[in-house]
Amino acid sequence: MQRGKIVYDLLKRTEAGVRQDARDSVAFNDEVAKNSENDPDGDAWNSIQAIKAMWKAGGISNYNKQQRDDATKYGTDQTGRQDAAADHAWTNVIQDSDGKPTWDKGRVDGFMDKYNAEVAAYKPTLDQLIAAHAAWLSSQLLADWLSGVHDDTDICSGFAYSESVAQSIGKAAGTPACVKHLNSWLDAGDATDTRALYLRALLFNQDGMAKAAGRQVKPSDTQYEQFINLYKHALARADNKKAALLIDRLAVTTTNVLVDALTATGRNTARFFAAVRLSMMSGHALKAGSVSANDLAHWVIDQAKAQGVKLESDRTQTRAAARQAGKAATDAAKKDTVIYAYEIDVAKLREDGLIEAGSIKTVRIPGVDMTRKWLGSSTPQIFHTGIVTAIIQLAAFKFTVNDFQNSDQFNVVETSTKMIAALMSLGGTLVETLSETVNKGPTHPLSAFILKQWAGAEEVAEGAAKFGRIFGAAGGAVAAVYDLAFNVPEAWRNKQYLLTGLYFGSGAIGLYVAIAAAFFPAAVLFWPAIIASFVVAVAIAMVSPNALQNWVSRCYFGTGEHYDDLNAELKAYNNAVGA
Numbered sequence: 001m002q003r004g005k006i007v008y009d010l011l012k013r014t015e016a017g018v019r020q021d022a023r024d025s026v027a028f029n030d031e032v033a034k035n036s037e038n039d040p041d042g043d044a045w046n047s048i049q050a051i052k053a054m055w056k057a058g059g060i061s062n063y064n065k066q067q068r069d070d071a072t073k074y075g076t077d078q079t080g081r082q083d084a085a086a087d088h089a090w091t092n093v094i095q096d097s098d099g100k101p102t103w104d105k106g107r108v109d110g111f112m113d114k115y116n117a118e119v120a121a122y123k124p125t126l127d128q129l130i131a132a133h134a135a136w137l138s139s140q141l142l143a144d145w146l147s148g149v150h151d152d153t154d155i156c157s158g159f160a161y162s163e164s165v166a167q168s169i170g171k172a173a174g175t176p177a178c179v180k181h182l183n184s185w186l187d188a189g190d191a192t193d194t195r196a197l198y199l200r201a202l203l204f205n206q207d208g209m210a211k212a213a214g215r216q217v218k219p220s221d222t223q224y225e226q227f228i229n230l231y232k233h234a235l236a237r238a239d240n241k242k243a244a245l246l247i248d249r250l251a252v253t254t255t256n257v258l259v260d261a262l263t264a265t266g267r268n269t270a271r272f273f274a275a276v277r278l279s280m281m282s283g284h285a286l287k288a289g290s291v292s293a294n295d296l297a298h299w300v301i302d303q304a305k306a307q308g309v310k311l312e313s314d315r316t317q318t319r320a321a322a323r324q325a326g327k328a329a330t331d332a333a334k335k336d337t338v339i340y341a342y343e344i345d346v347a348k349l350r351e352d353g354l355i356e357a358g359s360i361k362t363v364r365i366p367g368v369d370m371t372r373k374w375l376g377s378s379t380p381q382i383f384h385t386g387i388v389t390a391i392i393q394l395a396a397f398k399f400t401v402n403d404f405q406n407s408d409q410f411n412v413v414e415t416s417t418k419m420i421a422a423l424m425s426l427g428g429t430l431v432e433t434l435s436e437t438v439n440k441g442p443t444h445p446l447s448a449f450i451l452k453q454w455a456g457a458e459e460v461a462e463g464a465a466k467f468g469r470i471f472g473a474a475g476g477a478v479a480a481v482y483d484l485a486f487n488v489p490e491a492w493r494n495k496q497y498l499l500t501g502l503y504f505g506s507g508a509i510g511l512y513v514a515i516a517a518a519f520f521p522a523a524v525l526f527w528p529a530i531i532a533s534f535v536v537a538v539a540i541a542m543v544s545p546n547a548l549q550n551w552v553s554r555c556y557f558g559t560g561e562h563y564d565d566l567n568a569e570l571k572a573y574n575n576a577v578g579a
Helices: 002-035 044-057 060-074 080-095 104-107 112-136 139-150 157-175 176-188 197-202 206-211 224-237 254-265 269-283 293-306 315-335 346-352 368-373 381-404 410-441 445-453 457-493 497-519 527-542 547-554 566-577
Strands: 339-346 360-364
Touching: 002 044, 002 112, 002 566, 044 060, 044 410, 060 080, 104 112, 112 157, 112 176, 139 197, 139 224, 157 176, 157 197, 157 224, 157 254, 176 197, 176 224, 176 254, 206 224, 206 269, 206 315, 224 368, 224 410, 254 269, 254 410, 293 410, 381 410, 497 527, 547 566
Parallel strands: none
Antiparallel strands: 339 360
């Protein structure tokens, strides 16, 4: 029943979102049409939308009939067209290409009555559990246990304390009884009380922070920097490896309580503790691009004082010199796009006793000069081509990895196969690029390194390049064969004949491109075939059932084969909506 309620809520929110998007699209198209009335080029945008609608409708005649039917049922004004678009958009989600429903509408419509009846029957038990949980949070036994097993001087132990409290609160953070209890601790403001678990957890159970907070903190006493410094000092004492693993979940668990504390009037103590915790969690970084000459001038003067440098110039001269130094540094940053930071030459300041143009040094991005050697005009063209190809294939590989991570029991074989194919193509390109660079650019830094490390590398470079080309092409062949062996028969069984033809064309073109890339790269139809493969891929994406439609058919209320469990169902939903 709980799974059904979660899926029911997702369906209702999704329906509202799909319908609203369709309404917004009609309003946007009308606005474009209005602005294009006097445009000599006409309304290209709405023309494209009409062509897409004709494609989805199955031809011009079907499209015209649909338009007439919509005009009769909904009217021709904008509101009517928005209603029609909203209904069509949601119908496309809950019906397959043959018009068969992908969900059990009767089951959906009757679900809430059944759910509410079960909730009402369970409410007395739930109320008892909520009351027992609130009492347990305030128990002396829990407070003593948390105090006994945690070190109030160790920040790592403090994070463990915070995590323990977060888990103790859990989902009860949304119940009135628990919220009331947490707020009572916040409003009391006594962080030294070991029974005030929430307050202690907000301060990571650190004794120094609790004493600094004091009792009944007033607004005039708030010095967040003191707590931030205490927090940083505590982290500095921790082992670096352990500190990197510290995760704060308490603020997320009790977000509703913290928001109320920050926004409510007359709750200064609660606001103080909420702000302290959030301040310790936050951090800020100053980018060089946003730094002005005056910012740098003030900064260099302050830093000179902090470093104990005695300046020989008077106050007016110092400020003028600092502004000149700041201007020189910012001007240099504008001319050199690889500058990303500034630093003060403290040794020069001590020696000269004056702020001069060279007192502020720009820091360039490391490795820029070496990068120019690698990608300069003397680099062989095959290296540039290989790098571009590898970047594109790396992006494709990333997409296949994402698809695999978001896969479910229905498509895990396909996503894993295509991920392996993408990895093969990427690996083959890298091997070919390395080998061809050694063969055609022996003076290139990469070639020099390889020749230095592997004696006789130039002798096998040509063969390695051919191997890489064939291996990469094999990856493309794997993806093509999958379309022919699996996607074509499945589309045929589902009577999706257009999709069957597109998958067959995709597989055939993919095989041709793979064979041509491996053995006949100069083939006449090589590049036209690559372009055709892109066109077919777009057509498949337009004709195939979308991910949201597939999810509806397989969800708790779907008419198809269901997901194994709620986690798989939620994972597939997030993937379908792009979350």
